[in-house]
Amino acid sequence: MRALICDRNEGIAGLRLGELPDPQPAAGELVLRVAAAGVNFYDTLIVQGKYQIKPPLPFAPGGEVAGTVAAVGEGVAGFRIGDRVCAFTSYGGDAELCRARVSQTWRLPQAVDFDSAAAGLVAYGTAWFALHDRGRLAAGETVLVLGAAGGVGLAAVQIAHAAGARVIAAASSPERLALCREAGADLxxxxxxxxxxxxxxxxxxxxxxDVVIDVVGGAFTESALRATAWRGRLLVIGFAAGEIPRLPANLLLLKGCEASGVFWDELLRREPARAAEQVGQVLAGFADGSLRPRISARYPLSRGAEALQMLAGRKAPGKLLITPAEA
Known part of the structure; x- marks a missing residue:
């Protein structure tokens, strides 16, 4: 099969288009024919060997996919060849075929297209987990979203707006703030x-x-913590600025607030039933149009490295997709 191959942990510059053996499903797994794969910040880390998961070389990056079931492993129930699905695979998705665990694969409603599912699964799943689970968001509260024009940021803006919150978007330019307002940001x-x-x-x-979504890190995290209300909730999702912050614990005490980690990958592994319920809510939002992933651009496999470079350079508001079916 064709794939975007990482055969040495040298980052995006070391990626190449090539051939890998067709994957075979182990027990409890599926093989998916990939229609679209989302591009995420962790893709830029995994190809450097800097992510929590370190796949054996060679491998294809890409952990967020949508497509159809191509093969079913031993002991799998509830899925058949040809079923329309989306899945979180950690890696392997930037290829024509990829393996997926049954526990991290979900059926797509007919109203949800492959591009929307691949563009929104991780970002909206993460934002939903952050706001409704870790953040216990209530209607009428104020939500501050850092990095609001990125994939997770725009998802958080939409989800918070749909929940009846007052949304403050923080972004790096007037053009990006305009995207946030289109997504439902109030300020x-x-x-x-x-x-x-x-x-x-x-x-x-x-x-x-009341609630802060932080995908940026660096000096902005402490500044955001200082801007929380009494009993505020700072939700730490990532460090796009590159620096992992150190927080003064006295601020947590004085504000009666809390800082919580949001690791959606681990929710999938530890609490699959809860994760499936939340993914179901997200897919229902895609189906009825209340949640709308914003896709900035689509890239064929031959330009997959370019897509990762665009994301790493923070040049892509919204979401980028890699489409293995396209030449």
Whole structure:
């Protein structure tokens, strides 16, 4: 099969288009024919050997896929060849075929197309887990979203808006803030020009944000923590800025607030039933149009490295897809 191959942990520059053996399903697994694969920040880490999961070489990156069932492993019930599905695979998705665990594969409603599923599974699954599970979001609360024009950021804006929250989007340019407003943000902060804490305090009449979605890290995390309200919830999802922050614990004490980690991958492994329920809510939102993944561009496998480079350079608002079926 054709695949975007990583055969040495040298990052995006070391990726190449080539051939890998067709995967065979183990017990409890499926093989999927990939229609579309989402591009995520962890893809840029896994090809450097810097992600929590380190696949044996050679491998294809790509952990978020949608397509059809091509083969069924021993002991698998509930799936048949030809079923339309989406799956989280950790890696292997930037290829014509990939393996997927049954526990991390979900049927697609007929109203949900492959591109939407591949563009939204990880981002919306992560944002839903963050806001509704870890963040216990209630209608009327104020949500601050850092990196709001990215994949998870736009998902969080839409989900928080749909839940009846007041949404403050923080992004790096007026153009990105315009995308956030289209997604449902009520207010915006251009944090390349405004001090985050002061801007949040001004927009909330000094009260602060009840819930903070943080996919950025670096110095912004402490600033966002200082901008939380009493009993606020800081939800740590990632470190796109490249620096893992160290938080002053006295701020947690003084504000009566909490900082929580949001690791959606681990939810899938440890609590598959709960994860399936949340994915079902996300797919229902895609089906009825209340949640709408924004796709910026699609790339064939031959340009897959370019897609990862665009994401790594933070040049892609919304979501990028790799489409193995396209030449």
């Amino acid at each position: 915006g902060i251009e944090y390349s020009r405004q001090e985050l804490k002061d801007a949040v305090k001004e927009l909330t009449a000094g009260r602060g944000a």
